[in-house]
Amino acid sequence: MADRTTSSIVIDADRPGVMAVIADFPSYPAWAGQVKSAEVLTTGADGRAETVRFVLDAGVISDTYTLGYTWHDDESVSWQVAEPGKMVAELAGSYLLSEVGTGTEVTYELAVELKVPMIGMLRRKAEKVIVDTALKGLKKRVEGR
Numbered sequence: 001m002a003d004r005t006t007s008s009i010v011i012d013a014d015r016p017g018v019m020a021v022i023a024d025f026p027s028y029p030a031w032a033g034q035v036k037s038a039e040v041l042t043t044g045a046d047g048r049a050e051t052v053r054f055v056l057d058a059g060v061i062s063d064t065y066t067l068g069y070t071w072h073d074d075e076s077v078s079w080q081v082a083e084p085g086k087m088v089a090e091l092a093g094s095y096l097l098s099e100v101g102t103g104t105e106v107t108y109e110l111a112v113e114l115k116v117p118m119i120g121m122l123r124r125k126a127e128k129v130i131v132d133t134a135l136k137g138l139k140k141r142v143e144g145r
Contacts, residue, residue, distance in 0.1 A: 005127035008107040009135040013142045015074040015097045018104045021142050022077060022095055025052050031141040033133035034058035041066065051082050061112065061126050063087040089115045108135055 011018055021027070025038040032038075036055040044050045053066045065085035070078050078094035090113035098105045108131050 003124065004109050004111040005124060005131050006107060006109045007128070007131045007135055008105055009139050010100055010103050010105050011139045011142050012103045013145075015099060015104050017145070018097055018106060018138070018142050019074040019077070021138060021145070023048050023071075025049055027141075028054075031137035033137055034061075034130055044071070046071065053083075056088075058126055058130055061087060061114065061130075065091065067091065084115070087114050087116060089113045106135060106138065 021031075025040050028035040028038040034056050036057050037053075038055075039053045040049045041051040041053055042049070048071050049069055051066055051068050053064065055064045056062060063085035065081060065088045066083035067079040068082035072078075074097060076094055076096045078092070080092045081088065081090055084090070091111070093108065093110040096107040096109075098107070110127050110131050112127055112130075
């Protein structure tokens with residue numbers, strides 16, 4: 001999965017505030033656009049999710065799959081497929097949080113490999129829609145708290 005879609009946004013909140021929203025998976029359907037449900041299956045000793053089952057409907061990419069998470073305090077979180085779905089073969093991504101002024105810059109990276117053939121341009125467009133919608137939704141959710 002060499003091709004990744006990356007985008008950033010600045011949110012008017014500190015890193016712990018932003019990461020608290022990122023870690024609140026049951027609330028994803030309220031702000032993450034294409035996520036129809038997110039169920040935490042297992043949690044780590046720190047209380048954060050280790051595995052989460054998602055139902056996603058992003059137009060050309062609609063599926064149910066499970067992701068495994070690795071947390072690095074309030075600095076970053078990364079994930080990869082723990083159980084692929086019917087369409088999603090691989091999915092890897094991360095949120096990287098950096099302090100900027102009085103806010104937090106959030107950089108989202110995402111790479112998706114599907115089991116069905118798809119023109120690279122369409123796959124990247126779907127990734128971009130997922131990334132941009134998630135960042136805008138995250139900003140609105142965090143700043144609206």
